[in-house]
Amino acid sequence: MAGMCCGFVGEGDSSASSRSSRRRNLDMLPFKYIADMAVSSSGTSRKRRQSDLSGKKDFESCEDSNGDHGNDKSKKNKNGSSQVSENKPSTEGNLEEGEFPKFGVTSVCGRRRDMEDSVSVQTSFYEELFHYFGVFDGHGCSHVATMCKERLHEIVKEQINESQENFEWNSTMQQGFARMDDEVQKWNSSSQTVSCRCELQTPHCDAVGSTAVVAVVTPDKIVVSNCGDSRAVLCRNGVAIPLSSDHKPDRPDELLRVQAAGGRVIYWDGPRVLGVLAMSRAIGDNYLKPYVISEPEVTVTERREGDECLILASDGLWDVVSNDTACGVVKMCLKSHKVAPPGSLANNDVTTDGSDRACSDASILLTKLALARHSSDNVSVVVIDLRRDQRPSSNSNNN
Amino acid sequence: MEPRLSGLCTKKKIEKYSTPSKVMFVLPRSATDDINFDGESFHNFFECWMVEQNKYLNELVAANSAQPQLTDDTMHTLIDKVVEHHEYYYREKARCAKKDVLSMFSPPWLSSLEAAFLWIGGWRPSMAFHLLYSKCSMQFQARLNDLIRGQKTCDLGDLSASQLTEFDDLQRRTIREEREITNMMAEHQETMADTSMVELSHVISEMIGQGENEKKELEERIESVLEAKLEGLEKILHRADDLRLRALQGIVNILTTKQAIYFLIAAAELHLRLHEWGKKKDDAKRSKQGNREGESHNS
Numbered sequence: 001m002a003g004m005c006c007g008f009v010g011e012g013d014s015s016a017s018s019r020s021s022r023r024r025n026l027d028m029l030p031f032k033y034i035a036d037m038a039v040s041s042s043g044t045s046r047k048r049r050q051s052d053l054s055g056k057k058d059f060e061s062c063e064d065s066n067g068d069h070g071n072d073k074s075k076k077n078k079n080g081s082s083q084v085s086e087n088k089p090s091t092e093g094n095l096e097e098g099e100f101p102k103f104g105v106t107s108v109c110g111r112r113r114d115m116e117d118s119v120s121v122q123t124s125f126y127e128e129l130f131h132y133f134g135v136f137d138g139h140g141c142s143h144v145a146t147m148c149k150e151r152l153h154e155i156v157k158e159q160i161n162e163s164q165e166n167f168e169w170n171s172t173m174q175q176g177f178a179r180m181d182d183e184v185q186k187w188n189s190s191s192q193t194v195s196c197r198c199e200l201q202t203p204h205c206d207a208v209g210s211t212a213v214v215a216v217v218t219p220d221k222i223v224v225s226n227c228g229d230s231r232a233v234l235c236r237n238g239v240a241i242p243l244s245s246d247h248k249p250d251r252p253d254e255l256l257r258v259q260a261a262g263g264r265v266i267y268w269d270g271p272r273v274l275g276v277l278a279m280s281r282a283i284g285d286n287y288l289k290p291y292v293i294s295e296p297e298v299t300v301t302e303r304r305e306g307d308e309c310l311i312l313a314s315d316g317l318w319d320v321v322s323n324d325t326a327c328g329v330v331k332m333c334l335k336s337h338k339v340a341p342p343g344s345l346a347n348n349d350v351t352t353d354g355s356d357r358a359c360s361d362a363s364i365l366l367t368k369l370a371l372a373r374h375s376s377d378n379v380s381v382v383v384i385d386l387r388r389d390q391r392p393s394s395n396s397n398n399n
Numbered sequence: 400m401e402p403r404l405s406g407l408c409t410k411k412k413i414e415k416y417s418t419p420s421k422v423m424f425v426l427p428r429s430a431t432d433d434i435n436f437d438g439e440s441f442h443n444f445f446e447c448w449m450v451e452q453n454k455y456l457n458e459l460v461a462a463n464s465a466q467p468q469l470t471d472d473t474m475h476t477l478i479d480k481v482v483e484h485h486e487y488y489y490r491e492k493a494r495c496a497k498k499d500v501l502s503m504f505s506p507p508w509l510s511s512l513e514a515a516f517l518w519i520g521g522w523r524p525s526m527a528f529h530l531l532y533s534k535c536s537m538q539f540q541a542r543l544n545d546l547i548r549g550q551k552t553c554d555l556g557d558l559s560a561s562q563l564t565e566f567d568d569l570q571r572r573t574i575r576e577e578r579e580i581t582n583m584m585a586e587h588q589e590t591m592a593d594t595s596m597v598e599l600s601h602v603i604s605e606m607i608g609q610g611e612n613e614k615k616e617l618e619e620r621i622e623s624v625l626e627a628k629l630e631g632l633e634k635i636l637h638r639a640d641d642l643r644l645r646a647l648q649g650i651v652n653i654l655t656t657k658q659a660i661y662f663l664i665a666a667a668e669l670h671l672r673l674h675e676w677g678k679k680k681d682d683a684k685r686s687k688q689g690n691r692e693g694e695s696h697n698s
Contacts (some may be wrong), residue, residue, distance in 0.1 A: 036504035108567045336549035
């Protein structure tokens with residue numbers, strides 16, 4: 001059976017001839033090849049699963065908003081839609097300048113024996129205007145996710161700095177992810193010591209990777225870059241809008257891409273690239289290149305008045321809680337907090353780590369909901385409050 | 400609710416082994432105590448301890464339903480008592496293991512169901528967190544709407560951010576230590592086939608049918624080699640029991656009094672019922688075998 005499978009993998013794989021040594025490695029993996037027709041039926045199965053996971057909302061609905069500049073927003077930022085001007089805090093009167101959005105983070109091991117999730121929050125990571133939030137769900141070991149947590153925001157910052165001239169989010173983020181992936185590879189070959197599980201089995205370090213979903217929140221935009229099956233969901237006017245689309249091997253376009261690269265998607269406990277990895281993109285995972293790539297899909301969404309919150313989470317949440325449910329929970333939680341504390345108690349709303357109590361409570365609620373629904377994975381949740389009208393002194397007249 | 404009193408646990412014995420006051424724990428029991436602990440008497444101790452465990456469960460349940468009237472201090476005292484009851488268990492277990500460590504690894508006082516799920520002579524420490532998460536989940540689901548609206552339920556569904564972080568931290572440390580002990584055990588198990596053992600077993604095999612004198616000398620060697628193995632087992636068991644107790648204490652310390660009562664109730668219920676179900680299974684198996692033997696005898 002293994003031979004059968006690897007035959008398929010090798011077929012038409014001319015581009016990857018330099019990776020023959022890696023493929024030899026794969027030859028030794030115990031593939032269980034389930035008939036090819038399973039692959040061709042993936043279209044329907046994917047739809048079924050996706051609607052289970054993410055409710056009725058289409059990924060496309062958020063792309064609509066990409067080009068759609070909400071005219072209910074600060075007009076000055078609209079001028080900046082050429083994106084270069086965003087780098088300068090020149091937009092006077094902008095509501096969010098110098099303030100970072102409220103957020104809450106929860107990240108727990110849950111019912112798994114290993115913690116492989118990492119979360120990174122960098123408020124004001126670029127000129128007090130851009131705020132960075134990332135969730136990384138590692139597999140194989142935790143070190144790639146940890147490296148992403150420690151390095152990716154620095155890299156993205158450098159990329160933004162370097163591309164002042166004709167700044168563009170899509171390429172900036174893609175270059176950032178590519179550099180992150182390079183660093184992981186270099187680290188692998190340098191075999192530095194690190195305190196993680198896999199140091200005991202260094203030859204397999206190539207089989208370690210991580211998802212990455214990163215949201216950069218600017219005064220007028222939400223830039224989400226995603227690689228893997230973690231997810232970002234925006235709650236706008238009470239509606240859940242996914243800002244990323246999971247990279248599952250049976251997503252039709254991803255399936256085609258993997259096959260075009262000479263790879264195969266094999267059903268073994270769900271669709272997996274070469275029967276091994278249950279996602280089609282990831283940082284790291286050298287041994288699955290070029291089928292598994294680190295290139296993120298980037299969405300740029302204009303912020304609007306009706307934006308309530310942004311949720312980033314690993315699949316420990318999304319496997320058991322739908323986008324709609326998650327948004328509903330956060331929305332209610334934020335609302336109930338809004339009623340309770342008067343302005344004088346504002347200090348109580350910020351916890352020691354700079355996170356906001358209401359958002360923190362919302363992230364805990366989602367985590368507990370995931371655990372209550374028997375999530376067997378690590379659960380990491382970031383909740384970002386996007387509402388603009390929270391401060392009593394808010395510039396409602398500026399809008 | 401009353402667990403079936405085994406013949407081993409008479410009322411008199413309960414009095415003998417029971418843990419009436421806090422003072423009793425503090426006073427170290429001398430080795431010259433009239434109770435000569437070994438595998439057999441630990442069996443008695445276990446039966447009595449389980450009866451007490453059931454008594455404490457009833458007290459916890461009563462305290463929980465009388466909560467509005469009880470002061471925090473009263474509840475705290477009860478929680479301390481229950482945790483001390485667990486500490487008492489491990490102290491006696493350690494004493495007994497010094498004399499007979501082997502019965503701690505294949506305890507005749509447990510049902511085969513419980514024995515099948517043993518980790519180094521007891522429950523797996525990381526299981527405590529699954530128990531916690533399971534109970535939390537049940538209480539969380541039951542009051543989900545209230546919790547979303549920001550209401551306080553004060554039960555296990557209502558864990559705060561800092562509690563969740565502390566549990567996560569404790570859980571990770573516990574799993575790390577659990578792995579270390581598992582590795583220790585693996586290494587110790589592997590020494591059963593080390594050179595001295597293989598050599599000794601070979602020499603003895605060759606010697607079969609030879610002089611008594613040489614045999615005697617070798618028997619002493621066997622005894623001393625096995626003694627070292629048992630000492631190793633005892634050390635590992637001690638670490639495992641220590642981790643079990645610390646996991647339990649750690650969880651209770653992070654919880655509020657109200658939450659701790661819920662947790663201790665869940666822990667006692669699971670422990671008692673598992674024992675009961677396992678015993679029932681064993682009894683059924685035994686009577687089935689008895690019938691079969693009776694039939695074959697008749698035929």
